[in-house]
Structures are given as C-alpha cells and as structure tokens.
Amino acid sequence: MxxxxxxxxxxxxxxxxxxxxxxxxxxxxxxxxxxxxxxxxxxxxxxxxxxxxxxxxxxxxxxxxxxxxxxxxxxxxxxxxxxxxxxxxxxxxxxxxxxxxxxxxxxxxxxxxxxxxxARLPVPVISRVSSQCSSSSSSSCCCVLCSVVNVSHDVSVSWYKGKSLLSSISVSDLNIRLSLPLEVEYQDTNTYRCVVNNPITNHTQHLHITQLCHTSEGSGGVDCCGFTEAVIRLVLSAVVGVATVAVLIYDIICK
Structure with a gap:
C-alpha cells in the first residue's frame, strides 16, 4: 500500500x-x-x-x-x-x-x-558622483548615487523625499548591481532616504546632505558647489589686491 x-x-x-x-x-x-x-x-x-x-x-x-x-x-x-x-x-x-x-x-x-x-538584503550605500548631474543642473547641485550589489530577485531600490516616493528601480535577475541617482541642492533641508527592499523586508540609508555634498573628497568629480565658491573668492581676492596696489601708488605720489 x-x-x-x-x-x-x-x-x-x-x-x-x-x-x-x-x-x-x-x-x-x-x-x-x-x-x-x-x-x-x-x-x-x-x-x-x-x-x-x-x-x-x-x-x-x-x-x-x-x-x-x-x-x-x-x-x-x-x-x-x-x-x-x-x-x-x-x-x-x-x-x-x-x-x-x-x-x-x-x-x-x-x-x-x-x-x-x-536572500538577505545588503545595506544600500550612498556616494557622491558629480559626473552624474544633468547638463541643466544649477551650479549649486549635488549629485548622489544609491547602490546595492549582489541582489537577488524581487529587489527594488527607491529614493524618498520625506514620505513621498521620488524614483525606483527593480531587478528580476541574480547577483547584479542596482544604482539609482538623485540630484539635490546642497542647501536643501528636506529629508531624503534610500530604501532597498524585497516583499518581506527592507533596509534604509539616510542622505546627509551637509556631510556628503560640502566636500568633493572621494567623489571622483568636480564639486559643482565648491567650484562656484572658489570663483567668488578668487574674484574678491583680485579686487582687494587691485585696491591695495592703488592705495600704495596713491600714497607714493602724494609723498
């Protein structure tokens, strides 16, 4: 039987x-x-x-x-x-x-x-990549990338501004890298977070604009915000220098 x-x-x-x-x-x-x-x-x-x-x-x-x-x-x-x-x-x-x-x-x-x-989810990593900024971005932009590696089926990566979903990307293949870019102003005070999730769990990484966007170290690109500041400082230095020279010449002539 x-x-x-x-x-x-x-x-x-x-x-x-x-x-x-x-x-x-x-x-x-x-x-x-x-x-x-x-x-x-x-x-x-x-x-x-x-x-x-x-x-x-x-x-x-x-x-x-x-x-x-x-x-x-x-x-x-x-x-x-x-x-x-x-x-x-x-x-x-x-x-x-x-x-x-x-x-x-x-x-x-x-x-x-x-x-x-x-499979267990990796923790997302947020890095600065200025080269990803669009050509129409303002000079005060900050361009970041949220990435995860070796993800499995039914995994998605999403950017949130507060509770609002900004963008998302998903994968159905195995063992690949998912990356999702985001552009923000370096003086932006909004709260941004990157979330990687599958149908039963998730991991969240918060974007700290003041820490990541005010330095070009490790970004591999030009700091678009820092470049503008450097130009302004250079112009101010030149104006001060010319004014100093003019004062000295005037003082010599008067004596």
Missing part, C-alpha cells in the same frame, strides 16, 4: 497552493491544517523536475519517519505530536513547490505549498 502511494506521489504537482515566504537562514513551518487520525500515512514531497523528490514518509500509527531526502535531511525537523514539517536554517535552494499527501482510507488528502526563500 505504501509503495502505491509513493508511485502516486510522483505525478506532477497541482496548482492549488498556499504561498509561504521566508528570509534566508530563518526557519519555516508547513502544516496540513488537518486533524490527523491514528492510521494516517503522510508523505511530504518536494516538487522539482519530474520525478518529484519524496522528503519524508510518516507513519502516524507507529510514530515512524523514513525516506528522508538527502538534500534536506540536515534541515528538516518533524514535530511528532501533529507531524508539523519544519525546515531550519533555510537557503534559497529550498525555494520551490512542496506537497503533503495524507493517505486516509478510502481517500487521499493533498495540501500544496509554494515556498519562496529570499
């Missing part, structure tokens, strides 16, 4: 599923939401490329578990009291479709779970 159930489990998984999301390295619990009976036989199955991989075969009557899958055996825990299925220290390799088959004469109950494991 058990072999027949094993063979039946090797058919393609159905599409009626419960979606479950979890962060990498955390634990996730899957349960059948069914009141189990003493003589139930339960199969937990990982639906991958056909044939499916049987993770565990549970005999409730004798409290016995067998057929633990090699790929998952170090991550799987079974709670004997109600046969709850737990995956610990989960990784992105555990993403996929899972199925629980409960053999109960004369029928078989089936529960499906679509498990999505999200």
């Amino acid at each position: 058990s072999r027949l159930i094993v063979l039946l489990s090797l058919f393609f998984c159905h599409l009626d599923v419960k979606s479950v999301s979890v962060m990498e390295r955390h634990s996730v619990t899957l349960h059948t939401d069914t009141e189990l009976q003493t003589d139930d036989l339960i199969l937990w199955i990982f639906c991958v490329e056909s044939p499916d991989e049987i993770i565990a075969e549970l005999y409730r009557e004798v409290n016995m578990t067998s057929f633990i899958n090699e790929r998952l055996k170090n991550h799987v825990e079974i709670e004997i009291s109600d046969w709850i299925f737990i995956i610990t220290n989960i990784t992105t390799q555990h993403t996929g479709l899972y199925k629980a088959e409960i053999s109960r004469k004369p029928s078989v109950l089936i529960r499906h779970f679509n498990l999505t494991v999200y």
Whole structure:
C-alpha cells in the first residue's frame, strides 16, 4: 500500500497552493491544517523536475519517519505530536513547490505549498558622483548615487523625499548591481532616504546632505558647489589686491 502511494506521489504537482515566504537562514513551518487520525500515512514531497523528490514518509500509527531526502535531511525537523514539517536554517535552494499527501482510507488528502526563500538584503550605500548631474543642473547641485550589489530577485531600490516616493528601480535577475541617482541642492533641508527592499523586508540609508555634498573628497568629480565658491573668492581676492596696489601708488605720489 505504501509503495502505491509513493508511485502516486510522483505525478506532477497541482496548482492549488498556499504561498509561504521566508528570509534566508530563518526557519519555516508547513502544516496540513488537518486533524490527523491514528492510521494516517503522510508523505511530504518536494516538487522539482519530474520525478518529484519524496522528503519524508510518516507513519502516524507507529510514530515512524523514513525516506528522508538527502538534500534536506540536515534541515528538516518533524514535530511528532501533529507531524508539523519544519525546515531550519533555510537557503534559497529550498525555494520551490512542496506537497503533503495524507493517505486516509478510502481517500487521499493533498495540501500544496509554494515556498519562496529570499536572500538577505545588503545595506544600500550612498556616494557622491558629480559626473552624474544633468547638463541643466544649477551650479549649486549635488549629485548622489544609491547602490546595492549582489541582489537577488524581487529587489527594488527607491529614493524618498520625506514620505513621498521620488524614483525606483527593480531587478528580476541574480547577483547584479542596482544604482539609482538623485540630484539635490546642497542647501536643501528636506529629508531624503534610500530604501532597498524585497516583499518581506527592507533596509534604509539616510542622505546627509551637509556631510556628503560640502566636500568633493572621494567623489571622483568636480564639486559643482565648491567650484562656484572658489570663483567668488578668487574674484574678491583680485579686487582687494587691485585696491591695495592703488592705495600704495596713491600714497607714493602724494609723498
């Protein structure tokens, strides 16, 4: 009888599923939401490329578990009291479709779970890149870039001004760099923040304009605001110098 159930489990998984999301390295619990009976036989199955991989075969009557899958055996825990299925220290390799088959004469109950494991998010980095400023920007502009690297699927990077969304970019590929530019005035007193997020978590980095925009060190470009200030100082110095020379010449002539 058990072999027949094993063979039946090797058919393609159905599409009626419960979606479950979890962060990498955390634990996730899957349960059948069914009141189990003493003589139930339960199969937990990982639906991958056909044939499916049987993770565990549970005999409730004798409290016995067998057929633990090699790929998952170090991550799987079974709670004997109600046969709850737990995956610990989960990784992105555990993403996929899972199925629980409960053999109960004369029928078989089936529960499906679509498990999505999200990689841990990097903290966004804000840097100054004056070369990114548009040609129409004023001389007092400050151009910054918010970046994250090695991001996975369903990750987005966004700029916010207060609570208002200014711009956003997302990715569906793996292990790439996301960068989003922003132009502000160096005397701007508004609050800006860069947020990287996926469907279940996020990281925020605040932009400190007074610290980042009043220096060109490390930017790799010309400080557009500092350049204007330098020109003004140069002109003032020249005027003062000419005036000083004129006073000296006038003093010599008078003597």
